[in-house]
Amino acid sequence: MNKRALEEFFSIETGIKFLGALLLFAKTTELMTAFAPKQILGYTGIEVFYGMACAIMVEGLFVTMSFQIKKSPNPQAWTWNLTLIAIPFIISALAQPIDSFVMEKTITDQPAPIQFLVSWGVPMVPALIMGLVLIKNVLESVEDKPQQKQTPNVQGQQQSKTPNAQKQTPNATKPWIKKLFFPNGHHKEPEKEKIPNS
Numbered sequence: 001m002n003k004r005a006l007e008e009f010f011s012i013e014t015g016i017k018f019l020g021a022l023l024l025f026a027k028t029t030e031l032m033t034a035f036a037p038k039q040i041l042g043y044t045g046i047e048v049f050y051g052m053a054c055a056i057m058v059e060g061l062f063v064t065m066s067f068q069i070k071k072s073p074n075p076q077a078w079t080w081n082l083t084l085i086a087i088p089f090i091i092s093a094l095a096q097p098i099d100s101f102v103m104e105k106t107i108t109d110q111p112a113p114i115q116f117l118v119s120w121g122v123p124m125v126p127a128l129i130m131g132l133v134l135i136k137n138v139l140e141s142v143e144d145k146p147q148q149k150q151t152p153n154v155q156g157q158q159q160s161k162t163p164n165a166q167k168q169t170p171n172a173t174k175p176w177i178k179k180l181f182f183p184n185g186h187h188k189e190p191e192k193e194k195i196p197n198s
């Protein structure tokens with residue numbers, strides 16, 4: 001981990017993300033505990049662990065992906081990383097008032113759509129989070145990859161050559177990011193170090 005990554009990890013923004021996720025985690029855990037199964041693999045009285053595990057899936061996912069989104073190699077990956085941030089965050093945000101309704105036993109006083117959301121949506125949270133991750137993995141596995149072209153060399157051996165292969169410098173901005181955030185071309189790549197001719 002380089003110096004820049006360490007500074008980013010210990011920044012104020014990162015602290016706010018972890019603190020916010022911890023505060024959201026409390027009510028998400030309480031809500032999911034209320035909907036936990038009575039028995040898990042034959043064990044009883046461990047509903048709170050079910051609630052904590054579900055909350056870790058929700059808050060843990062959007063916090064983790066908030067760090068990964070900067071490493072997105074293409075627009076498709078960026079879009080899915082954004083989806084894996086937005087949907088778990090929305091679930092976590094909705095869990096805060098719903099938990100109050102459930103704990104105060106005022107859910108029956110809420111409109112029918114809210115009751116439907118609670119009775120159907122809350123138990124499906126683990127499946128929804130897992131489904132998002134699985135869909136992302138499936139889409140990543142079918143991404144188009146450049147086909148390798150076999151060209152014979154002088155000695156008759158086969159060499160693998162990828163067409164249009166270009167070396168990328170580690171500090172180079174990805175072209176799709178430049179088009180997205182710098183449509184007018186007001187972005188300047190870092191100058192390459194010139195090597196004097198010997």
